[in-house]
Amino acid sequence: MEEERERIEQKLRQRYLGEPRRREGEEGKPRLDRDTMALRVAREFEDGMVVNLGIGIPTLCVNFIPAGRQILFHTENGALGFGPIASPEEVDIDLVNAGGQFVTPKTGMSFFSHDESFAMIRGGRIDVCVLGGMQVSERGDLANWLLPERGIGSIGGAMDLAFGAKKLIVVMEHTTLDGKPKILDKCSYELTAPRCVDLIVTDIAVIGVTEEGLVLKEVAPGWSAEEVQALTEPKLKLAPDLKEIELM
Amino acid sequence: MPANKVVDGFDGAVRDIFDGATILIGGFGVSGGCPSYLIEALSRQGAKNLTIVGNTTGLGRELKKMVAKYRVIPDWHEDAGLLVENRQVKKAIAAFPVSASPVLVAPFEKQLRAGEVEIEMVPQGTLAERIRAAKAGIAAFYTPTGPGTIMERGKELRVIDGRKHVLEYAIKADFALIRAYKADRLGNLIYRGTSRTFNATMAGAAKVTIAEVDEVVEVGELDPEAIVTPALFVDRVVVRPEEGRTRIVQRIRKEEQL
Numbered sequence: 001m002e003e004e005r006e007r008i009e010q011k012l013r014q015r016y017l018g019e020p021r022r023r024e025g026e027e028g029k030p031r032l033d034r035d036t037m038a039l040r041v042a043r044e045f046e047d048g049m050v051v052n053l054g055i056g057i058p059t060l061c062v063n064f065i066p067a068g069r070q071i072l073f074h075t076e077n078g079a080l081g082f083g084p085i086a087s088p089e090e091v092d093i094d095l096v097n098a099g100g101q102f103v104t105p106k107t108g109m110s111f112f113s114h115d116e117s118f119a120m121i122r123g124g125r126i127d128v129c130v131l132g133g134m135q136v137s138e139r140g141d142l143a144n145w146l147l148p149e150r151g152i153g154s155i156g157g158a159m160d161l162a163f164g165a166k167k168l169i170v171v172m173e174h175t176t177l178d179g180k181p182k183i184l185d186k187c188s189y190e191l192t193a194p195r196c197v198d199l200i201v202t203d204i205a206v207i208g209v210t211e212e213g214l215v216l217k218e219v220a221p222g223w224s225a226e227e228v229q230a231l232t233e234p235k236l237k238l239a240p241d242l243k244e245i246e247l248m
Numbered sequence: 249m250p251a252n253k254v255v256d257g258f259d260g261a262v263r264d265i266f267d268g269a270t271i272l273i274g275g276f277g278v279s280g281g282c283p284s285y286l287i288e289a290l291s292r293q294g295a296k297n298l299t300i301v302g303n304t305t306g307l308g309r310e311l312k313k314m315v316a317k318y319r320v321i322p323d324w325h326e327d328a329g330l331l332v333e334n335r336q337v338k339k340a341i342a343a344f345p346v347s348a349s350p351v352l353v354a355p356f357e358k359q360l361r362a363g364e365v366e367i368e369m370v371p372q373g374t375l376a377e378r379i380r381a382a383k384a385g386i387a388a389f390y391t392p393t394g395p396g397t398i399m400e401r402g403k404e405l406r407v408i409d410g411r412k413h414v415l416e417y418a419i420k421a422d423f424a425l426i427r428a429y430k431a432d433r434l435g436n437l438i439y440r441g442t443s444r445t446f447n448a449t450m451a452g453a454a455k456v457t458i459a460e461v462d463e464v465v466e467v468g469e470l471d472p473e474a475i476v477t478p479a480l481f482v483d484r485v486v487v488r489p490e491e492g493r494t495r496i497v498q499r500i501r502k503e504e505q506l
Contacts, residue, residue, distance in 0.1 A: 008325075044278030046354045055348065076278040076372060091320050093280035094441030094494060100278050100319070110443055113448035113476075114276075114303075115380040122392060147348070152357065154344040155399075160373030163393045194396035 008133035024193035029227075031174070031203035032245065036203045039064040040245055041130055041171050041201050043072050049086075049127040052076070052161060055099040057171045058130035059085075073097075074126055076157040098157060120159070121164040129165035131158055133172040133200075135187040136193050138234035140197040142170060143189035155192070162193035174202035175231050183207070183214070184233045204228055206245060213237055218245045253435040254464050258289035261458050261486040262411040265313040265423055266291060272379060272419075272454050273328050274426035274447035277304035277344060279445035283460050285488055286425040291330045300328050301379070301419055303372065303446055305356035307335045315352070323404045324492045332356045333413060337365055341419060343372035350399040371399060374416050376449050381418035383453035388417045421454035428477065429494065431461045432468075433483030436475045444476065452481025459485050460464070462493040 003223055015168065016123055032040070038060035044052055045061075047069040053059050064073050072081045075097045082095065083104035091102045120126060134228055135143040146153040176182055200207040205219035205228045216236040219228055221244050229236050265271065271290075275282035306329025312321055331337050332355040345367050370378065371393050381389055387472045390413035394400050404415035426447040429440040437459055439448060440493050440495040451457050459482050 008312075032492050075442070077442050079442050085505070092323070092441065093278070093320060094443045096278050096280060096442050098276075102320070108322050111439070111444050112445055114372075114376040114446045115449045117445075118376050121373055147346075147350070150346075150350060152360070155369055155371050156344045156349065157372035159371040159397065159399065160393045164373075191397045 011136050020122060030220075030222060032247075033203075035060060036245075036247060037038070037171050037201055037203055039247075040206065041169055042066065044199065044236075045069060046074070046130060050074050050080070050125060052121070052129045052165065053128050054129070054131040054158065054161070056132040058132060059060075059097065059099050059101060061130055069162070074117075074120065075119050076114070076121070076161075078112045078114060079103075079109060080112070080120075082106055083109075099100045118157070118160055121160050124164060124166060126161070126165040126168045128169060129161045131161065131192075133170040133197075135189050136170055136172075136180065136183050136197050136200055136209075137187045138183075138185055138214055139195055141194045142168070142192045142197050143187040144170075144192050146190040148189055153190075158192050162196040166196045168196050169199045169201060170197050173203045174204045174228075179231075181231055181233045204231070207232075207236065208239070216228055216242060217240050219242055220245050221247065249434075249480060251481060253351070253479075254431075254487070256434055256486075257414055258285050258460070258486055259293065261295050261460075262286060262289045262425075264456075265293060265295045265431045267295050268299075269295060269422040270295045270301065270420065270454075272421045272424040272426075272446075272450040273300055273302035274424070274445070274450050275302065275327070277306075277441070278324045279321050280441065281427050281439075281445050282325060283425040283427040283447075283458075284324055285331055285492060286458060286486070287328065288326045290425070291326070291334050291336070291395055294334075294336065296336050298331065298336050298417050299339040299341065299427075300331065300337055301329045301375075301421060302328060303342060303343045303375070304352060305329065305332060305337075305340045305342050305346075308355040311354055322492070329355050332359060332365070339366040339368065340367045341370060341375070342370050343370055345369055353493045367417055374399075376446065377444075378416055378419045378423055379421075379449050379453045381414055382383065382420055383449075383451075386418060388415055390414065392417055415473070419453075423458040424439050424450040424452075424454035426450050426457065426459050428459045428461045430463050430465055430470065431459060431482070432465050432470050432479075432486045433485075434467055435459070435479035435485055436470050437461070437477035437482060438474060448476050451477040456483045457481055460482065460488055461485060462488055462495070
């Protein structure tokens with residue numbers, strides 16, 4: 001009972017305080033942490049873009065906007081152009097993002113109803129959406145909502161975002177907690193949307209989804225293309241300018 | 249349209265909600281924007297076999313206490329989970345019926361596993377549009393969200409402009425319980441921040457719309473250019489007690505920090 005309680009408390013800390021998860025059977029090779037993955041994703045944001053961030057690692061991207069770029073953040077629950085995550089002193093219960101995190105006000109922000117928010121999404125007004133993923137297939141199908149071990153899940157706003165955003169970036173750990181590939185020939189879980197992913201950023205690689213298949217563009221420091229391939233089910237093509245992920 | 253929609257007390261505001269009613273519940277799943285006092289009154293009123301429609305199915309009281317250790321949840325916060333705990337719900341139409349976290353097993357998930365409640369899961373944008381469609385007198389619409397997924401099953405598909413679409417129907421509801429910031433006596437509403445969310449979408453989308461607000465002001469005090477929900481979408485307005493008002497919540501928060 002006491003053990004169960006501590007496990008629950010730990011999960012809550014991971015969820016709400018961002019405490020890192022310990023991964024079982026992790027070998028010595030260092031992988032990117034959640035912040036560094038978010039940093040890499042945020043480099044894709046160009047000046048003036050409208051960006052929607054999903055729950056989890058995606059929300060961290062707000063902390064890593066490249067200098068000199070103005071990004072307009074959109075959240076499904078009806079706000080555009082809000083500021084970074086609020087400190088405890090700044091909490092306003094009427095100012096949250098879709099992950100339920102409190103955010104800060106910013107000059108020029110606006111609020112709108114839920115139907116209008118999804119009019120923006122379906123209407124093609126979101127330049128980039130960043131979502132977490134459980135599985136991504138060779139052709140860019142995404143599965144990220146059904147929790148297979150529980151046989152249940154919540155679609156939330158992910159499906160509309162996956163169908164509606166101009167560009168979809170999936171950020172996730174490269175393998176499952178027990179070391180199995182999450183990038184697969186074909187997703188075995190229920191899909192969020194077919195053929196929707198444009199770019200995959202993981203803790204060991206950056207992979208583009210193209211008509212010709214998956215293209216390995218970058219590898220984490222210390223990782224070779226062969227090592228990344230060994231943890232990826234579909235065959236990866238190597239980008240002509242394959243390079244290391246820059247950490248700074 | 250009556251010139252004064254303000255009713256006295258939450259119990260009176262929900263008195264005529266009947267067994268088997270379909271109820272839109274506003275908010276997003278967090279404290280801001282949740283019609284907590286109306287939900288609490290409905291739990292006391294006791295109507296059963298309800299179909300609830302909203303983004304989430306709520307945490308309920310037990311989980312709320314746990315989560316409150318890690319994020320700001322005011323004491324007065326109640327969500328749809330209270331109605332589920334109270335066995336008043338037979339079905340939910342929701343985008344986020346269960347938590348992504350395996351440890352946050354809310355009352356709805358427990359009852360779902362036991363086969364005691366039904367779920368109709370709907371992508372959030374489709375949910376918002378199905379509610380908006382009902383408000384706008386639109387029977388159904390084709391949306392590009394869903395083809396090639398579980399969401400197309402049993403539904404009519406049609407290719408429009410070279411893209412597959414799914415036919416989705418309006419959600420017809422009996423009552424909408426919503427949270428707004430201020431109202432005037434006519435029922436014009438304004439909201440605050442991200443608390444607008446599903447509340448403004450649901451206002452006017454049911455036969456009867458009941459709004460809980462912080463404050464009722466004189467007619468003319470709300471800037472007509474800034475009114476979000478025009479009065480004709482609102483049937484009843486009821487005012488929160490002092491401790492549930494945003495200004496007070498923010499002040500208490502500040503004092504806690506000092």
